Amino acid sequence: MLRILREHATSWMLKGILLLVAVTFISWGGYSLIREKKETYAARVNGVVIEMRDFGESYQNVMKQYRDALGPSFSEKMAEELRLKEKVLNDLISRVLILQEAARLGFDISNEELRESIESVPSFQVNGQFDRRLYERFLRINRMSAEQFERTQREGLLFLKVTDLIRLNAGRVSEEELLETYLFENERINLHFLKIAPESFGAQVTLNEMEIKEYFQKHPEEFRIPTFVQIQYLLFRPSDFEGKVQVSSEEIKRYYDLHKDRFRIPKKVRAREILIHVSPEDPPNRVEEKRKKAEEILEKLKKTKDFVSLAKQYSESKTASRGGEMGWIQRGTLEESVERALFSMKAGEVSGVTIGRNGFYIFKVDEVVEEKGRSLEEVRDQILQTLKKEKAKSEASRKAEDAFYSLFRSRDLEGYAREKGVPIKTTALFKEGDYIPEIGKDPAFYSSAFSLKVGEISPVVNIPPNLYILKLIDRKESRIPPLEEVREEVRKKVLGMKCEEKARQVAEDLLNQIRSGRNMNEVAREKGFPLQETGFFTRTGGLVPKIGLVGDSIALLSSLTEKTPLPKEVLRIKDTYFVVRLAALEPADLGQFPSIKKNLQKRLLLQKQEESFQYWLEQLRAKAKIEINKDLL
Known part of the structure; x- marks a missing residue:
């Protein structure tokens, strides 16, 4: 258990978010992943297709969770470093595999289980009792039939039934494991370190024309120019209809009666x-x-x-x-x-x-x-705006669908825009992942745009809060450019690699000298690297002061003890190398152990259950035939 903790310890905040991400694919809601085969796909799992649209919706949900949790500090670059696209796709693949295994094992959800599950959803209840009107209203707003929603809900329950069964057979946590984990997680260490950055070797590294040509010839795909497209689109904004829709007093009263709990002042x-x-x-x-x-x-x-x-x-x-x-x-x-x-x-x-x-x-x-409730008069304007927005959304959706059927043959977006007064926009040429003004970076938009042929129009694309119909105006296919076109890019790439290799060699030489018995401070002075100190921190936090997020390298720090203060290898964080040595260790306070023992036992049991579940899932994946759309990642 301790070995696994050492190898997989990471930031508590990221752990929490990643757990939340996993829950996203367990919870009810959304459309089924198992659909008829279409032209575009994210992955195929034993012949079952995961559509690009499903991937796009799931990815946007996960991105929103990270933005909500981390605020302005979250960026597209962080999403790439965390490999969120890969994680989302893996979770979708896992869901399909689990549902397939449930079918193989003969698991099922009875109609009674399904009914109890739906009736227990708080959004469908008034004063703790199931209200069919709320259920039907939810279906109308989300444009789903009862059969669609109930099929999705049944899949979610089946998923939970299988995963819960696997997790509950994971074993127990011993007293030795509890104490060992407590001591490890609560001891604090202080490190001395040397920082060796590749950019400091720029003046020492030389580069010739042959190296540039050779690298380009061996790695042409690294410099491939992706496909670019230009899109014309019709824009249907619910906000354009809010001033036109009508809401009656009876509708406001009915909404208030159904949602009184929402209007309570805490x-x-x-x-x-x-x-x-x-x-x-x-x-x-x-x-x-x-x-x-x-x-x-x-x-x-x-x-x-x-x-x-x-x-x-x-x-x-x-x-x-x-x-x-x-x-x-x-x-x-x-x-x-x-x-x-x-x-x-x-x-x-x-x-x-x-x-x-x-x-x-x-x-x-x-x-x-x-706490007290607000009267109807106090919230009348609020309800009015809510209902206006809902009606406006429905009206915009209806107008978009009407436009699609009208344009199915003519494909004349400009003519339709003039006749109906619908906003029309034309993008510049863009590649997948580029920021598109007024739209942003949206997988659903990319998926639709890049699946079209020149002159074709798309079905209605829903990118909240607006709806779109796309037409492909121009397309420039992906190509590998001649060396002259990307010479500077290739030069910087090769130079960066040589600088990083030089930094690695210097860092390893420093570590070897210190391991051979030389004083770290003397080596630092001799080589011109300042000896720095992190200050005390816990190894399980994932963040080392003055060094940064250590990620998978946490195992290297976890191996340090007073008897073995030096690691076996240098620490690499992104492209920078660190030579570290344990300077001091502050033991955990055993007096606090009894007060947290119970919660620690619960957490370790959950961890064992998760490890057992992941092992079982890995076995499923090993036996499955999985085809991933490489363009996606």
């Missing part, structure tokens, strides 16, 4: 805080000192009743200058332990010492506003 509290900050680097004795300090402040507070003055005097939060004033707080805005304390208190009450992410807290609640 409970909120106005509170103050005193924080005694605890740093991750604080040793156990220092943490205990800070806890006692918080307890002492609480005792003073019980005597003086002057929370504002004590907050100004002792609090280490940014709110200290305001007497600890936190403002109004609703559930879901703070960490769970803090919210649990705040929302269990009445106005005027003071909490005990509460442990939070940033240290020890003491809270006082000044005011409480209980």
Whole structure:
């Protein structure tokens, strides 16, 4: 177990997101993956086609999850580094394989199981009871028949039934595994390191014409110019119809009655805080000192009743200058332990010492506003806008479908645009992956555009919030250019490779000298590389201070001990090399083990179950005939 932990430890945030990504393909909703064969496809799994459209929708969902989780720090480059396209496609392939295995084993979902599953969906309930009108409305909005949705839901339940069965037979977690994992995950290390960057060798590396020609001749595909297309498209915007649709008072009232739970104002509290900050680097004795300090402040507070003055005097939060004033707080805005304390208190009450992410807290609640429902009049305008948007979306969809059937023979988008007053746009030539003004980077748009022949039009393409009909105006096929056209690109490529190879050789030479017994500091001074220090960190975080995300190289750091402070090889992060040495190790605090043992046991059991499931899935893949559309990745 520990070996597996060492080899696969990574960032906790990315673990959480990747788990969320996996859940995307388990949850109900969306269309079935198993459809009739079409011209374009993402993959074929034992003869079953995964359509490009399904891949595009799944990929966009995953991208949205990452953007929501990571905010502005998430980029297209990060998506490429995480190989999200490959992951999404693998998850879709896995889903098809699991459903095929379920059929082979004779697994099934009864009509009763299906009915209970659908009736338990909160979106289909009013006051905890299934409401058929909500169910039918969901089907209308998503333009699905009951048969389509129920088939998809049945597939999802079947998927869960098989995967749950495999996971539940994964074994148990021993006491030794628990303790060993706790010690490994909670010890902290400090590294000395030398950074050897390829760009620092640019002046030392030479390049001749023969090397450029030879590399180009051996790797022409690296410089292939991809296919470019130019598209003319009709644009159907729901926003263009919002001012034209009509919504009656009866419709507003009916919507309100069906969705009263959405219009409740949640409970909120106005509170103050005193924080005694605890740093991750604080040793156990220092943490205990800070806890006692918080307890002492609480005792003073019980005597003086002057929370504002004590907050100004002792609090280490940014709110200290305001007497600890936190403002109004609703559930879901703070960490769970803090919210649990705040929302269990009445106005005027003071909490005990509460442990939070940033240290020890003491809270006082000044005011409480209980949850209440808003009246129809209060939310009438909100409902009106919601219904307008829904109707406008349906109207835009109807107009787009009408346009497609009208244009099926003539293909005259310009004439139709003039006659009907529909916006028409023409793109510049673009390749797959290019940013398209007003559309962005959308797999569904690329898939449709690159599947057309010159002069052909596409079916309606849904790229929320708008709908499109595409016509291919021009197409320039992929080609391998002559060397003269890409000479500078080839030169930079070969030069970069030679610089990286030089950096690797220097890094390995440095490591070998240190392994032979030479002092790391002396070697660093002699070679002109500054000796740097990371500071203390846990090995399971995946992020090494001053070095970066280590990814698969976490196994190399996990092997370091006081007896073997040097790794067997240099550390490579992207194109940069690091020579590292364990400088110090801070053991885990055994006193904290009993308090987290239960949660750790749950997590390790889930991990064992997942490892068992992944092994089973690998066996399925090994036996399957899988054909992947190489252009996709």
